[in-house]
Every structure is written in structure tokens, then in C-alpha cells.
Amino acid sequence: MAVRKPGLIALFDVDGTLTAPRKVVTPKMLEFMGKLRKVVTVGVVGGSDLVKISEQLGKTVIDDYDFVFSENGLVAHKDGKLIGTQSLKTFLGDEKLKEFINFTLHYIADLDIPIKRGTFIEFRSGMLNVSPIGRNCSQEERDEYEKYDKVHNIRSKMVSVLREKFAHLNLTFSIGGQISFDVFPQGWDKTYCLRYLGDFHEIHFFGDKTYQGGNDHEIYDSEQTVGHTVTSPEDTIEQCTALFLAKQAEGP
Numbered sequence: 001m002a003v004r005k006p007g008l009i010a011l012f013d014v015d016g017t018l019t020a021p022r023k024v025v026t027p028k029m030l031e032f033m034g035k036l037r038k039v040v041t042v043g044v045v046g047g048s049d050l051v052k053i054s055e056q057l058g059k060t061v062i063d064d065y066d067f068v069f070s071e072n073g074l075v076a077h078k079d080g081k082l083i084g085t086q087s088l089k090t091f092l093g094d095e096k097l098k099e100f101i102n103f104t105l106h107y108i109a110d111l112d113i114p115i116k117r118g119t120f121i122e123f124r125s126g127m128l129n130v131s132p133i134g135r136n137c138s139q140e141e142r143d144e145y146e147k148y149d150k151v152h153n154i155r156s157k158m159v160s161v162l163r164e165k166f167a168h169l170n171l172t173f174s175i176g177g178q179i180s181f182d183v184f185p186q187g188w189d190k191t192y193c194l195r196y197l198g199d200f201h202e203i204h205f206f207g208d209k210t211y212q213g214g215n216d217h218e219i220y221d222s223e224q225t226v227g228h229t230v231t232s233p234e235d236t237i238e239q240c241t242a243l244f245l246a247k248q249a250e251g252p
């Protein structure tokens with residue numbers, strides 16, 4: 001392998017950056033990443049778990065990149081090996097979790113909304129996903145709920161109550177999608193993975209949702225990174241070519 005620029009890493013979001021949203025990576029992107037990796041250290045950071053990221057980027061993903069951060073880095077792999085894990089259960093403990101879940105379920109029970117289904121709280125390793133209608137609703141019910149929520153602000157009102165009630169837990173609430181919101185400890189966004197990149201003085205991050213409220217915003221905005229906004233996987237290739245490959249071609 002050619003000498004790679006020391007201290008520099010190119011770090012990529014998955015959805016909308018390396019692949020089309022929720023789609024599988026193209027052979028063209030795989031080939032490009034292989035080429036890029038010869039010149040710079042490469043890593044990926046995605047919100048999904050490793051199973052989902054492997055479905056999108058391929059079964060060999062942990063070997064294809066120098067660093068793979070799934071669940072925003074709560075699960076971290078370096079050179080194909082697991083180097084760290086963190087979970088909501090370990091971090092908060094069952095007492096605090098139970099307090100939060102009990103209160104939230106009571107709140108939902110008292111909510112007067114047109115319909116309710118099932119799975120009001122989904123417990124994930126790095127977050128709770130809370131849905132007033134319940135995640136078991138159909139697509140049609142989901143669409144209806146979204147419209148209803150826009151008028152009645154069910155989720156935003158609920159979030160302000162929970163934020164105040166559980167201020168001592170330092171949680172972040174993120175309303176996204178049509179029917180739910182995520183709850184996770186402060187700092188458990190994509191910046192979480194930066195703790196593993198202390199050896200790099202130049203961290204280039206590429207993401208599509210870098211705007212305020214987007215899931216790439218915090219890491220894009222971080223003082224530790226040089227942030228790049230991309231509009232598609234094709235744009236990622238273009239920007240990286242200009243930044244890392246064109247320069248090399250001009251070199252001695």
C-alpha cells in the first residue's frame with residue numbers, strides 16, 4: 001500500500017453520502033473508495049446498526065474501511081476489530097430508564113389522539129424511539145398521523161414536557177420522520193465517534209444532512225472536523241477527487 005497522508009482521515013456518512021438513501025452502495029462507489037483508501041485513511045459513521053450498514057455497504061465493510069462507526073460510534077471498529085461499545089442501558093442504568101419509560105407511557109396513555117396502535121417505545125441500544133401513535137401503524141395511518149401532528153404539535157409538546165421533567169438526565173430529543181422522536185444522551189450524535197480519532201489532526205467529514213437539525217450537523221460543525229456538505233454519492237466522489245486525488249496527480 002502506498003504511503004498515506006499521516007494524520008488525515010476522510011470520514012463519511014452513509015445514507016445520502018456513500019449510498020442513495022436506504023439503498024445499497026454502487027460498484028462505482030466501492031471502486032472509488034478502494035482507490036481513495038490508497039491515498040488517505042477512510043472511515044464511515046452511520047446512525048444505523050452494523051447489520052444495516054453491512055446491508056448497505058457490503059458484508060466486508062469493517063475490512064473495507066479503516067474505521068467503521070455504527071450507531072454513531074457507540075459500536076466502533078478499527079482495522080476490522082471491535083474497539084469499543086456503549087449502550088443506553090449501561091450508561092443510564094435500569095432505574096433511570098424505568099423512570100423515563102414509565103412516565104412516557106403514562107403520558108401517551110393520557111393522550112387523546114384519533115388512533116393508537118402498538119410499540120409506543122422502541123428500545124434500541126443507543127436510544128429510545130418514542131411514538132405517540134405506535135410504530136405498528138400502517139403506512140396510511142402513518143401519513144394521517146403526520147398531518148395531525150403538524151396541526152396539533154403532539155410530538156413537540158410531548159418533547160417539551162419530557163425535556164423539563166428529565167432535565168437531570170441531560171438527554172437530547174430529536175423529532176424526525178413522520179411518527180416518532182428519538183431520545184439519547186447529550187453528545188451521542190455523530191461527534192461521539194471523534195473520541196476514537198485523537199491521532200488525526202485533519203478530519204474531513206462528508207455528509208448530506210449538515211444543516212441545523214440534520215443528523216450530520218454536530219459533526220459537520222465540530223471544531224475537530226473540516227466539514228463538507230454533499231448532495232449525493234456522485235457529489236461525494238467529485239469532492240473527494242478534487243480534494244485528495246487531483247492534488248496527488250499534480251505532485252512530483
Ligand SMILES: [Mg+2]
Nearest residue numbers: 013015016208
Ligand atoms: Mg445522510
